[in-house]
Amino acid sequence: MPDLQKLYDAILNGDNKAAASITKEALAQAVEPMDLVNKYMIPAMDEVGRRFESEDCFVPELLLSARAMKGSLELIRPLLAARGTEPAGRVAIGTVQGDLHDIGKNLVASMLEGGGFEVVDLGADVSPEKFIAAIQSRRIDVVALSALLTVTMPTMKTTIEALTLAGVRQKVKVIVGGAPVTKEYAKQIGADGFAENAISAVSLVRKMLAEQPVA
Ligand code: B1M
Numbered sequence: 575m576p577d578l579q580k581l582y583d584a585i586l587n588g589d590n591k592a593a594a595s596i597t598k599e600a601l602a603q604a605v606e607p608m609d610l611v612n613k614y615m616i617p618a619m620d621e622v623g624r625r626f627e628s629e630d631c632f633v634p635e636l637l638l639s640a641r642a643m644k645g646s647l648e649l650i651r652p653l654l655a656a657r658g659t660e661p662a663g664r665v666a667i668g669t670v671q672g673d674l675h676d677i678g679k680n681l682v683a684s685m686l687e688g689g690g691f692e693v694v695d696l697g698a699d700v701s702p703e704k705f706i707a708a709i710q711s712r713r714i715d716v717v718a719l720s721a722l723l724t725v726t727m728p729t730m731k732t733t734i735e736a737l738t739l740a741g742v743r744q745k746v747k748v749i750v751g752g753a754p755v756t757k758e759y760a761k762q763i764g765a766d767g768f769a770e771n772a773i774s775a776v777s778l779v780r781k782m783l784a785e786q787p788v789a
Pocket residue numbers: 616619620621622623624626627633636637639640672673674675676677678679681682717718719720721722723724725749750751752753754769770771772773775
């Protein structure tokens with residue numbers, strides 16, 4: 575069994591090679607993938623964020639840590655996606671316009687795939703028009719909006735408003751999430767639901783579609 579604390583250190587220090595090698599070793603030894611994510615990888619990114627806030631590290635270090643995190647997640651992602659059974663609905667997911675953070679969004683997308691949903695991943699910095707086009711062309715059941723910056727949270731509201739103006743709001747459920755987003759904020763901007771993390775996003779979407787299928 576590899577020393578998993580070293581996975582935390584590798585992501586914190588932006589060492590993508592070490593992070594990938596420990597992740598591979600852990601997966602080969604049947605360590606539960608979500609334990610790697612929740613106990614070591616996310617806490618490392620949280621620590622990077624704290625250091626950034628206190629000016630003990632800067633954007634280049636953030637980028638290196640993000641690269642290490644993404645590399646490890648790429649190794650874990652197929653295992654999460656393989657857990658699904660039959661498609662339970664189609665979710666279009668994206669980080670809203672102006673926001674480049676996509677690690678959490680990618681994790682939510684992988685867990686939704688693993689939960690049996692078909693995921694249309696629109697990427698990061700996604701304009702309202704792109705969400706609208708996806709709804710119009712792909713028979714989307716749920717639109718999932720992610721935001722990591724307090725300054726891009728209001729773009730979730732403008733995206734929902736744009737869906738209404740385009741006449742597609744009633745066709746979909748809209749869920750929102752991301753570190754600064756709260757349940758109260760979700761309600762305030764007219765979203766149908768809020769999920770705090772990737773696991774709760776899956777149960778939320780499942781519950782929503784079972785309770786009240788979209789029009
Ligand atoms: Co940025 N950044 N960043 N950054 N960055 C934060 C978010 C910050 C909190 C750091 C800090 O100051 N402590 C801060 C935001 C402060 C604020 O707004 N209140 C910040 C800042 C300020 C910035 C810049 C402005 C810095 C600058 O340039 N001066 C800049 C903005 C760029 C832009 O977007 N326009 C910037 C840039 C970057 C990088 C590009 C360098 C890089 C992102 C790389 C990438 O994503 N490809 C980066 C990173 C890595 C971070 C931190 C350190 C880590 C984010 C992360 O990946 N976390 C972050 C600090 C932190 O979060 N601790 C920070 C791990 C990930 C798994 O968690 O994304 O929270 P998270 O996702 C979670 C949940 O939130 C939830 O589920 C996920 C899994 O549990 N979730 C959803 C997310 N989306 C969801 C959607 C759902 C449901 C749940 O349904 C729809």
